[in-house]
Amino acid sequence: MIGKIFVLSAPSGGGKTTLCNKLLETTPRLTRSVSVTTRPPRRGEVEGKDYFFVSRGTFERLRRQKGLLEWTEYAHSFYGTPLGPIQQFLKEGKDVILLLDVRGAREVKKRFRDAVTIFLLPPTFGDLKKRLAGRRTEKKSELVKRLRIAEEEVTQADWYDYVVVNDDLNRALRTLKQIVRRDR
Numbered sequence: 001m002i003g004k005i006f007v008l009s010a011p012s013g014g015g016k017t018t019l020c021n022k023l024l025e026t027t028p029r030l031t032r033s034v035s036v037t038t039r040p041p042r043r044g045e046v047e048g049k050d051y052f053f054v055s056r057g058t059f060e061r062l063r064r065q066k067g068l069l070e071w072t073e074y075a076h077s078f079y080g081t082p083l084g085p086i087q088q089f090l091k092e093g094k095d096v097i098l099l100l101d102v103r104g105a106r107e108v109k110k111r112f113r114d115a116v117t118i119f120l121l122p123p124t125f126g127d128l129k130k131r132l133a134g135r136r137t138e139k140k141s142e143l144v145k146r147l148r149i150a151e152e153e154v155t156q157a158d159w160y161d162y163v164v165v166n167d168d169l170n171r172a173l174r175t176l177k178q179i180v181r182r183d184r
Helices: 016-026 056-064 083-091 102-111 125-135 140-154 169-183
Strands: 005-009 030-032 068-074 077-082 095-099 116-121 162-165
Touching: 005 016, 005 102, 005 169, 016 030, 016 095, 016 169, 056 068, 056 077, 068 083, 068 102, 077 083, 077 102, 083 095, 102 116, 116 169, 162 169
Parallel strands: 005 095, 005 116, 030 095, 116 162
Antiparallel strands: 068 077
């Protein structure tokens, strides 16, 4: 049996990491792809669990050697999905969830047409702004930049196979579980 790819996107602060972690806790045969990034770790992030934190040189080498399924630059840092682990998980019959921005989701869908794409919407843009500000992980200028990017990302939600409004964590989690069960 070959596994399936699920792509979960949301604006920064939209809850994708929280929902992904809860989904992983309760869904057998689902594993998370861990991205590489050139940005420094935030407080509490764990190497190899949240991201693989790499230098720009290492990132460029992976990109040149076609070792990335997709990659992007976001807020002056590079992010990418290592291809090798994805291929291995799929061969083992595991389903893989990727947390990606809109551009990354489109790249994955080009290479894996049967990938299932899901976009998480915040209940309102004001809620998203509160969530981002409440994280206290970015400077004000960075927060403004992330909100501008979020406005653009939300306009592309209709491209996705599914759109889930994250207005209630438990309800959004139930919906994600239903999507995974239905599309396996």
